[in-house]
Amino acid sequence: MADEATDGAEYGGDGRRLRWLAHNQARRRVIIDAAIRVLERSEPGEDIQVQLIAEEAGLARTVLYRHFHDRVDLDLAVQAKICEDLGAKLLAKLSYDGRPIEIIRAVIEGVVNWAVEHPTLFWFIELELPGPGPHPLSEAIERIAEQIEALMNTVVDYHGVELSAADRAGLDPWVFALIGAVFSGVKRWQSRMEAVPTAKGFADLLADSIWLQIKGLADMRGITVPDVPLSELLSVMEKSER
Structure with missing residues (x-):
């Protein structure tokens, strides 16, 4: 409007x-x-x-x-639409109703399964096309990373931990790098002659790897990542503020 x-x-x-x-x-x-x-x-x-x-x-x-305007303009518009639809599917999995590890696993399984179901679309959105402005896939990754960062901040706020200015500033590019690495890993896995391990096995491997990175950084800063749905943390935080 x-x-x-x-x-x-x-x-x-x-x-x-x-x-x-x-x-x-x-x-x-x-x-x-x-x-x-x-x-x-x-x-x-x-x-x-x-x-x-x-x-x-x-x-x-x-x-x-x-x-x-030309073929590049068409291809960029197609990339943007595919990335918009994929981003919406993945963002729907970033729910506060799940435990942190479940949320991570759901998002990564979403990427892997979508790539398996739509191999040509996955190949197409990875193409680097000429033209100004950010790449459509980078924009989709940024939206997902922003939501994951918000979930992480919920855990930090729950513990009342004050992150350093450097940690706060570095959180955004670090989460972006994690999500970007998932797409790069899936691209490499899918490009091989034989898809080994299986889609589920590879998704589990990626999820475990990312979970260890998140948990490791949290442990180093005295933050315990709770093994409960994030909605429960929000409920506790709301009650404590009353």
Whole structure:
């Protein structure tokens, strides 16, 4: 709604212009969804022609390019949509209802299982495309990392521990690095001729590794990571504040 209001002000409330913008956005979504369907039917690394995407969308190739500056613009938009959907799935697993280790395991299993179910989409979002601005996958990882950092801060606040300024400042890039390492590890695991260990075995390995890092850093700072759902910590904290 805010975007529409802005557009209306910019173009003097031109109704035709607003209708064109809405039509353009709808057509872009159709094209992006068509590109994702084509990717799902393709193999990782396969060269996908724009003509295939246009045909899947029921459009002429020339019409498709009216809605995107070039192929890179199209590919970035497709990456952004895939990462948005994946990010939403993973963020849904970051619930305060689970124990810390369960939350970590759920997120990592989500990444591994999604990569197995959608190998070409996983390959595609890892591609480094030219252009300004952050990479769509980096933005998705950042959103996940921010939520994990919030969960960690809940544990820190529960114990009443004052982290140093350096620890506070370093928490964000450290969590980002952890999540980024998961994606890099899955990429390497999936690229091998034989997927060994199994998806579950590899997810467990990653989860155990990350859990040891988190627990180890917490122990060094006198913080005991509780083996209870984080919702219970919040309940205790709320009662103590009354």
